[in-house]
Amino acid sequence: MLGNYFTFPELFLWIPVVFGLLLLLIKKQQAAHLAAILSSGISLVVCVISFFYTPLQGETQYFAYNNVAYYWLPYLGSSFSVSLDGISLLFAFLISFLFLIVFIFWGRDDARSVKGYYSWMLFLQAMIMGVLVAGDALVFYFFWVLMLLAVYFLVSNWNKGRAARYAQKFFIYNFVVSLILLTGILYFYQFTSQVQMDSLHSFSYSSFLNTALTINQQEIIFVCFVLSFFVLMALFPFHSWLPGMLKELPAGLNIVLLAGVLKVGLYAVVKWILPFVPQAVLHYQILIGGIGVAGMVYAALIAFGQDDLKKMIAWVAVFQTSFLVINFFAEKNSGLQIGMIGVVGYTISLVGFMMMIKLIEKSTGTMKLSDLTGLAYQHPLLGAAFIIGLFVNMVLPSVFFVHPEHSLLTGVFYFGRWIGLAGTLSLIILLLLFLNMVVVLFSKPAGKVVFHPVNQWKKILLLVMLALIIVQGICPDWVLRVTGFPIELILKKMVK
Amino acid sequence: MNAIIITVLWGVILMITGIFLRRKRSLSLIAISGMILTLAFNLFEFVSGPLLKIDLNGFLAFTSFGLHLNTMIFLIVLLFLLLNRKQIEKAGRHTAEYYSLLFFSLCGVALISAYNSLLALFLGIEVMFVPLYILAGIEAGNLKGNEASIKNFINGFFSSAIFLMGVAFLYGGNSLGSFNINFIQLGSHSVDSWMVTGMVLITSSLAYRASLAPFHFWSIDVYDGSASVFSSFMATVVKLSSLYAMIQFLTVVFGSKPEVWQPIVAFLIVISLVTGSIASLFQRSTKRMLGYSAVSQGGFMLLSIYAFNGLGKEAFLLYGAAYCLATIGVFGLISRSSDYTIDGFNGLGKSHPRVSFFTTISLLSLTGIPLTAGFMGKASAALSAMNNSQLWLTLFAFICAAISAVSYFRVIHAIYFKEAPEAQEKRFDIDKTFVWILGIIAVLLLLWGIAPDTLTSWIYY
Numbered sequence A: 001m002l003g004n005y006f007t008f009p010e011l012f013l014w015i016p017v018v019f020g021l022l023l024l025l026i027k028k029q030q031a032a033h034l035a036a037i038l039s040s041g042i043s044l045v046v047c048v049i050s051f052f053y054t055p056l057q058g059e060t061q062y063f064a065y066n067n068v069a070y071y072w073l074p075y076l077g078s079s080f081s082v083s084l085d086g087i088s089l090l091f092a093f094l095i096s097f098l099f100l101i102v103f104i105f106w107g108r109d110d111a112r113s114v115k116g117y118y119s120w121m122l123f124l125q126a127m128i129m130g131v132l133v134a135g136d137a138l139v140f141y142f143f144w145v146l147m148l149l150a151v152y153f154l155v156s157n158w159n160k161g162r163a164a165r166y167a168q169k170f171f172i173y174n175f176v177v178s179l180i181l182l183t184g185i186l187y188f189y190q191f192t193s194q195v196q197m198d199s200l201h202s203f204s205y206s207s208f209l210n211t212a213l214t215i216n217q218q219e220i221i222f223v224c225f226v227l228s229f230f231v232l233m234a235l236f237p238f239h240s241w242l243p244g245m246l247k248e249l250p251a252g253l254n255i256v257l258l259a260g261v262l263k264v265g266l267y268a269v270v271k272w273i274l275p276f277v278p279q280a281v282l283h284y285q286i287l288i289g290g291i292g293v294a295g296m297v298y299a300a301l302i303a304f305g306q307d308d309l310k311k312m313i314a315w316v317a318v319f320q321t322s323f324l325v326i327n328f329f330a331e332k333n334s335g336l337q338i339g340m341i342g343v344v345g346y347t348i349s350l351v352g353f354m355m356m357i358k359l360i361e362k363s364t365g366t367m368k369l370s371d372l373t374g375l376a377y378q379h380p381l382l383g384a385a386f387i388i389g390l391f392v393n394m395v396l397p398s399v400f401f402v403h404p405e406h407s408l409l410t411g412v413f414y415f416g417r418w419i420g421l422a423g424t425l426s427l428i429i430l431l432l433l434f435l436n437m438v439v440v441l442f443s444k445p446a447g448k449v450v451f452h453p454v455n456q457w458k459k460i461l462l463l464v465m466l467a468l469i470i471v472q473g474i475c476p477d478w479v480l481r482v483t484g485f486p487i488e489l490i491l492k493k494m495v496k
Numbered sequence B: 001m002n003a004i005i006i007t008v009l010w011g012v013i014l015m016i017t018g019i020f021l022r023r024k025r026s027l028s029l030i031a032i033s034g035m036i037l038t039l040a041f042n043l044f045e046f047v048s049g050p051l052l053k054i055d056l057n058g059f060l061a062f063t064s065f066g067l068h069l070n071t072m073i074f075l076i077v078l079l080f081l082l083l084n085r086k087q088i089e090k091a092g093r094h095t096a097e098y099y100s101l102l103f104f105s106l107c108g109v110a111l112i113s114a115y116n117s118l119l120a121l122f123l124g125i126e127v128m129f130v131p132l133y134i135l136a137g138i139e140a141g142n143l144k145g146n147e148a149s150i151k152n153f154i155n156g157f158f159s160s161a162i163f164l165m166g167v168a169f170l171y172g173g174n175s176l177g178s179f180n181i182n183f184i185q186l187g188s189h190s191v192d193s194w195m196v197t198g199m200v201l202i203t204s205s206l207a208y209r210a211s212l213a214p215f216h217f218w219s220i221d222v223y224d225g226s227a228s229v230f231s232s233f234m235a236t237v238v239k240l241s242s243l244y245a246m247i248q249f250l251t252v253v254f255g256s257k258p259e260v261w262q263p264i265v266a267f268l269i270v271i272s273l274v275t276g277s278i279a280s281l282f283q284r285s286t287k288r289m290l291g292y293s294a295v296s297q298g299g300f301m302l303l304s305i306y307a308f309n310g311l312g313k314e315a316f317l318l319y320g321a322a323y324c325l326a327t328i329g330v331f332g333l334i335s336r337s338s339d340y341t342i343d344g345f346n347g348l349g350k351s352h353p354r355v356s357f358f359t360t361i362s363l364l365s366l367t368g369i370p371l372t373a374g375f376m377g378k379a380s381a382a383l384s385a386m387n388n389s390q391l392w393l394t395l396f397a398f399i400c401a402a403i404s405a406v407s408y409f410r411v412i413h414a415i416y417f418k419e420a421p422e423a424q425e426k427r428f429d430i431d432k433t434f435v436w437i438l439g440i441i442a443v444l445l446l447l448w449g450i451a452p453d454t455l456t457s458w459i460y461y
Helices: A008-025 A029-050 A086-113 A117-133 A137-158 A162-189 A205-209 A215-232 A242-248 A251-272 A278-283 A285-304 A309-329 A333-364 A380-395 A397-401 A408-413 A417-442 A456-474 A477-495 B002-020 B024-048 B064-090 B095-113 B118-136 B143-173 B193-209 B217-225 B228-253 B258-281 B286-307 B310-335 B353-367 B373-387 B391-417 B432-450 B453-460
Strands: A067-071 A079-083
Touching (some): A008 A117, A029 A086, A029 A117, A079 A117, A079 A137, A086 A117, A086 A477, A117 A251, A137 A205, A137 A251, A137 B391, A162 B373, A215 A278, A251 A309, A278 A285, A309 A408, A408 A417, B002 B095, B064 B095, B064 B228, B118 B228, B143 B193, B217 B228, B228 B310, B258 B286, B258 B391, B286 B310, B353 B432
Antiparallel strands (some): A067 A079
């Protein structure tokens, strides 16, 4: 059946769509909640199975399981093509994992306030998956914009007042640059060679990959693509849509945005910029390094000024995104590979930390750091988890657990001394924040808040999550095994 | 040819029937069946040739592109009639006359789609426009409507005069002295200044008819003042026909010298896009907002004219169909609303979920969101311009399209994310047929968004 009737990328795409449509018919909240968990659970299982059938080392026997193209717009040289390689698979796995955790941990609370929450969430998951598996530039663009639209409707539904306005801002900003992205795609298309009989050019990924461009053409395409991806990732100075959303949104949607949607931008940088326009990447490297490090410093400073844990961790996530972008653009093997490890590490640590914040909020009714003095005495488990969470979020798993030369920080120094120093400075700011929090947690309880016991199974889930974070920190090699081959191909293309 | 005959015939039949038949619903049924007949006969001509073989001496020429455009327009008008039947009946006492005027106007559309001589074009434009001067002001007590009618009439005749002046220049500068667009000689070297003047005058006149900036001022007030049903007819069918006239004129008469007209078209594109997209942001009335957005959409459609290639023709048809269907859908809802402001749509999502959903698809299509025909139209127009090495013009057009998106999303925002006012009076007069037709429009927009070749491949029939 697999390979003949359906492929893995199609399953990634259609499982959430089908469940999303079914959920439109389910009125009972509890049943909808279970169905949503079931959907993302199935997606995750399919992802895990696909690890064994994806050509991680370029094996040809799995080709039919992971690639399919349907007849669509032949006169334009486009087809509905989806495919899976190691990088797509890694991101798809993270997204499935993220949605499952969000449904389990935040779903019930968020669904009370958002009409059609589960359906919209599953549609969003499907659209993100579409972006991740797209094997054709038009298909990629389709899913890209539909993803933005899904975020717009999801966020607008949350709080029909201010959140809807911020959602509109998010959509318009991203839509403007997405049309610039489309211009870039159409421009690129002009130089591709013929793949189908009906058209002189092609939108297929492979055709884009094999097109030789002059430096001027590369620069135009680079600017068009990078603008769109950077705005989605809310990199400084393209971040103005983000603060309002962070302020208004509930934790579940926040985490989907920060650990899911923003990561799609990272994926797009790796798959849709680096191999296509290597010379332009080289040309604009310092600029990108500057933007990335400015984002790091900015996010670190804002995070430092936050008393609200949710907002603080959100800004830390923005910091992490900038940090990863810098590493992706550092044109060397370790930058991309360590970046991939960083993506996994940051995503699960972010999810873990948000879970903990949720438990703290449930237990104390507050998310303000200043109210949590003495948490380590009152709730040793939460205190310990908090510290581990901080550790991995602030200090980065890769810095400590992986071989030192494979550190994300070396990626920052690739762009020169000053950028490296600024990056280090931002990291120090976050470390100071971390120290301050440790001091608060271990201070004498001020008795400002009453600590209530926490739901047992949620505690267990948190422990599992923490264990995962630690295991990932100690054994990150699987990420390299999954993404190694496609990264090598990208690097070869860049070196060429 | 069939369409010209049937539309005139049906216009006359409706006029005469109006004397004997007082029941408005029956008149509507006659008009709708007339439209189906026109569509069927046009399709018949597409497949088997005209009913009557008349030697027109090169006055008209029936091409597959023109016939395809006709078919598309007639289909859109059929949906327009089905959607707005009730509102046309309510517009005034003389329902039969309104329908017959619409049919006469469609005769003009059919003439334009087949013109081969500048005189046929002039005739077509006048036949298309004169009924609209009347339809704009049919609401006797409505001062805004009367103003719209007078404005339309006076400006329209100015435009006709400019057009005729242009024709005179072309005739005078042309060594063959012919009105036939295939026999207008441009010479082998630089184009004569008389010809250039004629081209500028005719293009300006057609730009006025298509309400492209900077000749758009009349249209906003006319759309706003006229009854919404007729505004939607003017903003769609008339605009599309006028743009087609411009395509034919520029690409046939001046086809060998694109460098002469392309800067003028580029100017029209830029001004229309900027004016339409920015001005639409500041409108509170949905009618005026759609009026400005029509200016901006017209600018985008011109991109396909600018490109002057095969893909440009496909893009024009696709864009035209997407724009007309979506605009008719949204105007249809406006005509059923008691409040034309954007706030008038507040809470519609809750009270009429299906209508809201279908209208949202129309608005998303106007924005150019993927999976809708509007996206494919925009992408094809951009691609055809890009084939012509117009990267910056395309980029500019896309940025303006994104600015326009703000206006459309204001309406979507009002529909879904704002609460309806407390007052309980009926704000929307919506019946089942209306919902069905709106649904068909949404399905067509999605169908042509996913499989655009089901529409465009007919050009090559």
